[in-house]
Amino acid sequence: MKILLIFSVLPLCAAFLIALLGRWxxxxxxxxxxxxxxxxxxxxxxxxxLVGIHKILVYKVSGWMPPLGIxxxxxxxxxxxxxxxxxxxxxxxxxxxxxxxxxxxxWKFYSLFMIMLAGLNGVIISGDLxxxxxxxxxxxxxxxxxxxxxxxxxxxxxxFKYAIMGSLASVFILLGIVLLYSYVSTLNMADIxxxxxxxxxxxxxGFVSVLFLTGFCLKSALVPFHAWLPDAHSSxxxxxxxxxxxxFIKAVGIYALARVFLNVIGIYRNLLFILMVLGAASMIIGxxxxxxxxxxxxxxxxxxxxxxxxxxxxxxxxxPLACLGAVFHLFNHAVFKSLLFLNxxxxxxxxxxxxxxRLGGLNNKMPVTSYTSLIGxxxxxxxxxxxxxxxxxxxxxxxxxxxxxxxxxxxxxxSIITLVYYLKFIKFTFLGSSDKTPMPIKDIHFTMKFSMITxxxxxxxxxxxxxxxxxxxxxxxxxxxxxxxxxxxxVFGALK
Amino acid sequence: MSAYFLCFVLFCIGLYAILRKRNxxxxxxxxxIIEYAVNLLVILIGYRFQGRAPILAKDQVILxxxxxxxxxxxMTTIIIGFSVLVVLIxxxxxxxxxxxxxxxxxxRRLRA
Numbered sequence: 001m002k003i004l005l006i007f008s009v010l011p012l013c014a015a016f017l018i019a020l021l022g023r024w025x026x027x028x029x030x031x032x033x034x035x036x037x038x039x040x041x042x043x044x045x046x047x048x049x050l051v052g053i054h055k056i057l058v059y060k061v062s063g064w065m066p067p068l069g070i071x072x073x074x075x076x077x078x079x080x081x082x083x084x085x086x087x088x089x090x091x092x093x094x095x096x097x098x099x100x101x102x103x104x105x106x107w108k109f110y111s112l113f114m115i116m117l118a119g120l121n122g123v124i125i126s127g128d129l130x131x132x133x134x135x136x137x138x139x140x141x142x143x144x145x146x147x148x149x150x151x152x153x154x155x156x157x158x159x160f161k162y163a164i165m166g167s168l169a170s171v172f173i174l175l176g177i178v179l180l181y182s183y184v185s186t187l188n189m190a191d192i193x194x195x196x197x198x199x200x201x202x203x204x205x206g207f208v209s210v211l212f213l214t215g216f217c218l219k220s221a222l223v224p225f226h227a228w229l230p231d232a233h234s235s236x237x238x239x240x241x242x243x244x245x246x247x248f249i250k251a252v253g254i255y256a257l258a259r260v261f262l263n264v265i266g267i268y269r270n271l272l273f274i275l276m277v278l279g280a281a282s283m284i285i286g287x288x289x290x291x292x293x294x295x296x297x298x299x300x301x302x303x304x305x306x307x308x309x310x311x312x313x314x315x316x317x318x319x320p321l322a323c324l325g326a327v328f329h330l331f332n333h334a335v336f337k338s339l340l341f342l343n344x345x346x347x348x349x350x351x352x353x354x355x356x357x358r359l360g361g362l363n364n365k366m367p368v369t370s371y372t373s374l375i376g377x378x379x380x381x382x383x384x385x386x387x388x389x390x391x392x393x394x395x396x397x398x399x400x401x402x403x404x405x406x407x408x409x410x411x412x413x414x415s416i417i418t419l420v421y422y423l424k425f426i427k428f429t430f431l432g433s434s435d436k437t438p439m440p441i442k443d444i445h446f447t448m449k450f451s452m453i454t455x456x457x458x459x460x461x462x463x464x465x466x467x468x469x470x471x472x473x474x475x476x477x478x479x480x481x482x483x484x485x486x487x488x489x490x491v492f493g494a495l496k
Numbered sequence: 497m498s499a500y501f502l503c504f505v506l507f508c509i510g511l512y513a514i515l516r517k518r519n520x521x522x523x524x525x526x527x528x529i530i531e532y533a534v535n536l537l538v539i540l541i542g543y544r545f546q547g548r549a550p551i552l553a554k555d556q557v558i559l560x561x562x563x564x565x566x567x568x569x570x571m572t573t574i575i576i577g578f579s580v581l582v583v584l585i586x587x588x589x590x591x592x593x594x595x596x597x598x599x600x601x602x603x604r605r606l607r608a
Contacts, residue, residue: 130569130572134572134576137576137580141576141579141580141583144583144587145583148587148590151590152594153591153594153595153605154605154606156587156590156591156594157591157603157604157605157606158606159587160520160584160587160588160591163580163583163584163587164514164523164527164584167527167531167580167584168514168527168530170576170580171527171530171531171534174534174573175534175537178534178537178538178541178566178569179541181541181565181566182541185563187565231606235606
């Protein structure tokens, strides 16, 4: 199954070629990067189709048989994540082509962006714990550089904070991997899972679980560990914010957490409860902090913390319906949060400010941004025909079904608070008088409009993924979450 | 056993530096100390009492050999630690150019 190899090799080659030749040829970076991401989007869709037929794809790197060699694995969850990541990255890159004109040395941006994409894809398809750590670090380091890409004072400060927190998280994850290795003497995820079954469940596995939980929660910015996220995501250039908030924290945080706990170490009751509490705390605190923000991107960043809480809460409930809700909300949040960040970038591009108190009356002047923001805002606050409503409904229903009425109530209330601060965003930006708005309003380019309109259309129609006849895409992902230890048997079965 | 304990002490010193120090450079040094503590732990895990390098040759009988995999892992983590260090140091230099100080309590323009 060679197709798995291109997901990390192709962007790495592109990054190398851009860095090699970008200095001399104008537009080389844009062309190569957008072609690469388009190719990856198409192959991720093809990979999802293959996974639909074969259930699981396994590739042995350079022919070494696992557990001795490294293997790449794409099951339902991984192919679902690949489609999400490559879709958002492709649209953000199309947006970046005209947005990044205000920066110098654009080829460096495209090169770093490709390394980040290689890291994200690598984390998703890796079947080896240490290999996953290496890809995670590749994605994170290019993330720190991209946050500081503007090299303004604020960007550097945010990037430094992010880099320290992110590296600390990586150290915890590495420590967990090493201690787990000392216990089971293997690094292949499927093999670890089998070894752990045959050994008594000692204190060490509990300690390793805590290390992994700390590391991945720092990476996905759940509430006690969230301090770096609003700074980093609001200071980065807009296409990077869209990718960081849309897919980065999900791929290196939630996906890795779910994979390690559900499929490798195995989940137990206390851990599920911890996940639920962390999720609920993130939802509430993120939402309340978002209300008070004046900077548009900062508000969206706090909103990300709150929405990631929904996904973690649903994972913590752990019933089949809740897992379906978790993966569906993950997809929806990737789509509408990157749409909203791209809108914030368009507003900043046209008017030169992101401050809510200095904006107003943009409704007539920027129709495309205005309507797509409205769709994104309604979708994220869970207004019925849009995608966000369906995923939140599934999560709340799952919480009720599992008898967790308190958490269901919190989820419903936070949804209303979300509506409040998105209405605030719409009112202060697009409605009212345009007296205070800095005047000549620049027109946004076609490529920026294309990305925003495509994401808005996905927001409207994503609800059809839940219809039983179309549900295979989401069902495959939630099935591989629920299969638990059967992951190991599936991997070794596919190798034979 | 005492080696593991000293490794843990090193880890705690690094964590203390990150949490308590105000100077950016000292925070970076703390992070490096933590990374070295983890690297040391990786090597210790691969160590076997009176073990030797696992090089197989025809006329040699190896009774006790160290685990070679952690040593390979440590090479990778050292390189990763190095690249993180380079990014952090260059950020620190640019921050000093912008703010004129290394004190993190004075570097807070983001706070709204």
